[in-house]
Amino acid sequence: MVTLFHQVKQQKVSIFQRFALFVTPSLLAVSTVLSSCATSTNQSITASTTSPSKNETKTAAIKIKVLRLGYQTAGDIVKVKGVLEKRLEPLGVKVEWSQFAAGPQLMEALNVGKIDLGSVGETPPIFAQAAGSSLVYVSGRRPSEGKGSAIIVQKDSPIKSVADLKGQKVVFQKGSASHYLLIKALDEVGLKYSDIQAVTLPPVDAREAFIQGRIDAWVTWDPYLAFVQSKAEARVLRDANKIATQGGFYIASRTFATENPEVLRIILEEIDKNGDWAESNRPEVVKLVAPILKIDPQIYEVVSGRASYRLRAITPQVLEEQQRIADLFTQEKVIPKKIDIKDAALTPEQYEAITPDTLKTAVKN
Incomplete structure (x- = not known):
């Protein structure tokens, strides 16, 4: 495999770079400049709505003028449909969106106060918490079957199984869900994280390098995965089935x-309602999102077909599973210290206040 060479300018140390010394020496540190984010100052106002839903009070004390949401390059159907803007406008709240290359970059923006809320996989909040970020899990995403994330190689690669990755360079985005998929898949075949040569690279750069044949083993997710499966006949060694059981989170x-x-409950309610629509109207999702991402509709049909759009409530069981993932990172010396996931949780009373009734009902059922 041809070695990657990227000239990277020195940048301000991020929360993820603070513990780079704790990962394997072969790790190539690459940081991505944060996307341009709104810097509006939150101010207290009181807004009234004359037509509240049954879950809203007629006069809600709203403490923000601008809700700053982060989303990833893969797109966000909630943003495309503008459902939050319609719901929050009567409350006097504007919505601003910022796009990020992947979950770690989104978590960095959350840490420095550029955004209020965003959706990521299970791994980025673990890295952010380990680096001292003040974050909370507000909702989970229902897990998919895991077909949208995978460890892949070139179609003619001599690497035939995950076990064959020993001693090989493996490219992935550090601190992302792919990081966990890689470590868990290695663990399944008796390998340690230190048994491979870890090379971290943002997914956009890695996609082009993979297509050009400059890297062999890559761990990634949709739509990048679907794209290289279509354009480069990428071969899957191991997908995230029965590994990515968390589904990701809104942080x-x-x-x-x-x-x-009050605002947070409304946001989660609208996201889940929109997710319910998306899962029943996947062809419409493709028509809406594919042109915005400038991706072949046939490729995005694959992406949408294996995606999960609904939310789920944060429960003790969800937090316990997240703790197990964090403990694996500690065991492999990927994060510098053991963390307690409960430190990034709200109280039961706070979860009761922000969780939509539809998610509470799902837990009971």
């Missing part, structure tokens, strides 16, 4: 979550 800054429970 907020603690300040935003604790000061804006």
Whole structure:
């Protein structure tokens, strides 16, 4: 495999770079400049709505003028449909969106106060918490079958199984869900994280390098996965089936979550409602999102077909599973210290206030 060479300018140390010394020496540190984010200052206002839903009070104390949401390059159907803007406008709240290359970059923006809320996989919040970020889990995403994330190689690669990755360079985005998929898959075949040569690279750069045949083993997710499966006949060694059991999360800054429970409940309610629509109307999702991502509709049909759009409530069981993932990272010396996931949780009373009734019902059932 041809070695990657990327000239990277020195940048301000991020929360993820603070513990780079704790990963394998072969790890190539690459940081991505944060996307341009709104810097509006939150101010307290009181807004009234004359037509509240049954879950809203007629006069809600809203402490923000601008809700700053982060989303990833893969797109966000909630943003495309504009459902949050329609719901929050009567409350006097504007919505601003910022795009990020992947979950770690989104978590960095949350840490430095550029956004209030965003959706990521299970791994980025673990890395962010280990680096001292003040974050909270506000909702989970229902897990998919895991077909949308995988460890892949070139179609003619001599690497035939995960076990064959020993001693090989493996490219992935550090601190992303792919990081966990790789470590867990290695563990399944009796390998350690230190048994491979880890090379971290943002997915956009890795996609082009893979297509050009400059890297062999890559761990990635949709739509990048679907794209290289179509354009480069990438071969899957191991997908995330029965590994990515968490489904990912919506993560907020603690300040935003604790000061804006009314707004947060409305947000989660609209996201889940939209997710219900998306899962019943996948062809429409393709028509809406594919042109925005500038991706072949046939490729995005694959992406949408294996995606999960609905939310799920944060429960003790969900937090316990997240703790197991964090403990694996500690065991493999990928993060510098053991963390307690409960430190990034709200109280039961706070979860009760922000969790939509539809998610509470799903837990009971």
